[in-house]
Amino acid sequence: xxxxxxxxNIFDDRTLGILTVKSGCDEVVYxxxxxxxxxxxxxxxxxxxxxxxxxxxxxVIDHSPKYDKDMLHILDVxxxxxxxxxxxxxxxxxxxxxxxxxxxxxxxxxxxxxSRPALLRLFALVxxxxxxxxxxxxxxxxxxxxxxPERNLDWKD
Numbered sequence: 001x002x003x004x005x006x007x008x009n010i011f012d013d014r015t016l017g018i019l020t021v022k023s024g025c026d027e028v029v030y031x032x033x034x035x036x037x038x039x040x041x042x043x044x045x046x047x048x049x050x051x052x053x054x055x056x057x058x059x060v061i062d063h064s065p066k067y068d069k070d071m072l073h074i075l076d077v078x079x080x081x082x083x084x085x086x087x088x089x090x091x092x093x094x095x096x097x098x099x100x101x102x103x104x105x106x107x108x109x110x111x112x113x114x115s116r117p118a119l120l121r122l123f124a125l126v127x128x129x130x131x132x133x134x135x136x137x138x139x140x141x142x143x144x145x146x147x148x149p150e151r152n153l154d155w156k157d
Contacts (some may be wrong), residue, residue, distance in 0.1 A: 001129040
């Protein structure tokens with residue numbers, strides 16, 4: 001199973017994205033929105049307030065000592081520990097983790113009442129894939145940089 005998080009908008013205080021889940025036959029079986037801490041330049045990390053780097057990561061379900069329950073855990077993120085996919089609505093809820101939900105409100109937070117249902121659906125899909133012997137991966141993709149303005153190269157001195 002592949003979970004893809006396409007980061008769409010990066011702001012000073014948050015990163016918004018779209019999460020899709022593809023089954024083994026490359027069919028999209030689920031999608032929702034994501035909210036993360038802001039993406040920072042390479043080498044810059046503010047503990048608990050920085051999104052993890054783009055890349056491919058393994059996802060497992062394991063017990064979180066902090067929350068005392070089984071949760072989705074993103075493994076082997078260089079320079080980060082305990083990165084989870086969980087419910088929440090605002091950047092204050094992230095602490096470096098990834099929040100899921102159904103759409104955004106006018107303040108660019110996940111819409112109230114959508115996060116827990118989105119997480120439960122995602123958790124069920126991951127649990128089923130693991131039960132069926134699949135490995136689960138999460139591809140996190142940064143947005144493409146804006147296209148530079150076109151310049152006229154036919155200039156003369």
